[in-house]
Amino acid sequence: MVSSLNIIEVARVTPSNSDSSESLTLPLTFFDLQWYKLHTVKRVIFYRLTHATRPFFDSVIVPKLKTSLSSSLSHYLPLAGKLVWEQVDPKPNIVYSPNDAVSFTVAESNADLSRLSGNTPFFSTELYPLVPELRVSEDSASAVSFQVTLFPNQGFCIGLNAHHAVLDGKTTTTFLKSWAHTCKEEHTSLPLDLTPVYDRTVIKSPTDLDREVLNVWHSLGKKFSGGKEPENPKSLKLLPSPEIDPDVVRYTFSLTREDIQNLRERLKRESSVSSSSKQLRLSTFVIVFSYAWTALIKARGGDLDRPVGYGFAVDCRSLMDPPVPSTYFGNCISACFKIPTKAETFVREQGFLAAARLVSDSVEALDESVAWKIPELLEAFATIPPGAQLLSVSGSTRFGVYRLDFGWGRPEKVVVVSIDQSDSISLAENRDGNGGVEVGFSLKKHEMDALIDLLHNGLNV
Numbered sequence: 418m419v420s421s422l423n424i425i426e427v428a429r430v431t432p433s434n435s436d437s438s439e440s441l442t443l444p445l446t447f448f449d450l451q452w453y454k455l456h457t458v459k460r461v462i463f464y465r466l467t468h469a470t471r472p473f474f475d476s477v478i479v480p481k482l483k484t485s486l487s488s489s490l491s492h493y494l495p496l497a498g499k500l501v502w503e504q505v506d507p508k509p510n511i512v513y514s515p516n517d518a519v520s521f522t523v524a525e526s527n528a529d530l531s532r533l534s535g536n537t538p539f540f541s542t543e544l545y546p547l548v549p550e551l552r553v554s555e556d557s558a559s560a561v562s563f564q565v566t567l568f569p570n571q572g573f574c575i576g577l578n579a580h581h582a583v584l585d586g587k588t589t590t591t592f593l594k595s596w597a598h599t600c601k602e603e604h605t606s607l608p609l610d611l612t613p614v615y616d617r618t619v620i621k622s623p624t625d626l627d628r629e630v631l632n633v634w635h636s637l638g639k640k641f642s643g644g645k646e647p648e649n650p651k652s653l654k655l656l657p658s659p660e661i662d663p664d665v666v667r668y669t670f671s672l673t674r675e676d677i678q679n680l681r682e683r684l685k686r687e688s689s690v691s692s693s694s695k696q697l698r699l700s701t702f703v704i705v706f707s708y709a710w711t712a713l714i715k716a717r718g719g720d721l722d723r724p725v726g727y728g729f730a731v732d733c734r735s736l737m738d739p740p741v742p743s744t745y746f747g748n749c750i751s752a753c754f755k756i757p758t759k760a761e762t763f764v765r766e767q768g769f770l771a772a773a774r775l776v777s778d779s780v781e782a783l784d785e786s787v788a789w790k791i792p793e794l795l796e797a798f799a800t801i802p803p804g805a806q807l808l809s810v811s812g813s814t815r816f817g818v819y820r821l822d823f824g825w826g827r828p829e830k831v832v833v834v835s836i837d838q839s840d841s842i843s844l845a846e847n848r849d850g851n852g853g854v855e856v857g858f859s860l861k862k863h864e865m866d867a868l869i870d871l872l873h874n875g876l877n878v
């Protein structure tokens with residue numbers, strides 16, 4: 418059955434201190450500027466609640482979510498603001514003015530919540546009605562928009578669409594935790610670990626990285642428009658995203674703590690008899706990311722001479738000297754990006770070990786300088802060799818998204834929808850919080866069928 422969505426209301430939610438708040442301007446840093454033309458980040462958080470009737474939804478859930486959103490926005494004013502790039506300014510700013518608001522859509526769906534929050538593949542396009550649009554134009558862009566959707570007598574979901582130039586995953590999930598805390602505890606004050614830090618002087622760089630990143634964007638803009646100067650060099654419009662193929666399906670692969678330990682033991686065994694004696698960094702991330710990467714290369718099949726590569730985000734807060742506060746508001750991530758070799762390397766017997774060695778070396782090599790490489794990383798991402806198969810990753814096993822309890826229980830499932838827009842996976846700690854990991858995949862159906870077999874069969878080697 419094709420599901421349908423009924424929009425009940427599109428509201429504006431202002432910060433609760435809107436009348437007394439002052440205007441606020443936050444200049445983007447080089448950490449933000451790397452993202453200002455790239456696709457937004459879309460998440461859907463599903464909650465099972467069988468007593469969620471329409472009257473309960475209208476009279477309890479929606480009013481509580483709105484009131485608590487308004488209260489938590491009073492601590493996160495930039496989220497109610499907009500990204501603007503005035504002609505006189507060298508770079509875009511986030512500007513909040515009193516009575517600015519976020520868009521808050523209320524809807525009802527007749528879809529099957531169990532299927533969309535379950536672990537069997539479903540078509541990606543079924544998620545899109547649950548995520549609100551984010552208004553982006555030439556001269557301004559909203560920071561974030563929200564949608565709450567009722568699945569009568571099944572539960573509800575919260576969808577959000579976030580502009581990546583305004584906030585990274587750490588800031589997004591810290592805001593969501595503050596919203597959930599406010600909703601559940603009916604508090605207006607926030608604990609310190611949820612209170613954002615807006616001091617942008619903590620972001621320093623040895624060179625004018627703002628200018629370097631904007632120069633890369635300018636040259637990429639010319640490249641994408643056939644060598645012509647962009648009409649409006651200060652346009653905030655995003656690069657076009659590929660249409661989602663209707664054949665693309667979503668699948669969440671769960672690894673238990675034991676699965677991860679078995680993979681760790683397998684890597685130790687294989688590396689102990691390999692030629693290289695170099696110690697492997699066998700963190701959860703290295704193991705899971707390498708396992709997913711090799712399975713995706715095998716599932717693709719095809720030309721084994723094709724270049725393959727990986728990129729993963731690096732939270733630089735703890736790498737900077739001095740460290741940036743963990744509650745710093747904005748972006749503070751760089752990335753590792755490598756196209757080390759060909760697919761053939763990873764489809765053979767010890768392909769998983771070869772992948773883990775590369776990812777381990779990348780993580781081990783991390784220090785503050787990864788932040789200074791952002792201009793060259795941006796350029797590299799935009800000049801990928803034809804036919805290459807890349808893997809990137811959204812989300813992290815560190816965000817604690819399964820602790821987002823608004824007062825009606827913990828999430829049934831948290832889905833990063835926007836991995837559809839690139840060769841990407843999503844990562845999250847598993848729902849039980851016992852050291853397991855969930856990996857979200859988005860692939861065409863035939864490739865997903867092959868991938869699922871490879872993922873499950875590879876656990877028992």
Ligand SMILES: CC(C)(COP(=O)(O)OP(=O)(O)OC[C@H]1O[C@@H](n2cnc3c(N)ncnc32)[C@H](O)[C@@H]1OP(=O)(O)O)[C@@H](O)C(=O)NCCC(=O)NCCSC(=O)CC(=O)O
Nearest residue numbers: 458585586589700701702703730731732780811812813815
């Ligand atoms: C570069 C890394 C991926 C490397 O991870 P590693 O786990 O290998 O290495 P590490 O030093 O970070 O961690 C080593 C061990 O300490 C633990 N550890 C370290 N810091 C931790 C923290 N803050 N919270 C919880 N655990 C932590 C790890 O779980 C791991 O244990 P164990 O191995 O037992 O688990 C990571 O350092 C990192 O930066 N992760 C965050 C990336 C990020 O912010 N992604 C989102 C990008 S924004 C985005 O994608 C959009 C969005 O999400 O909205």
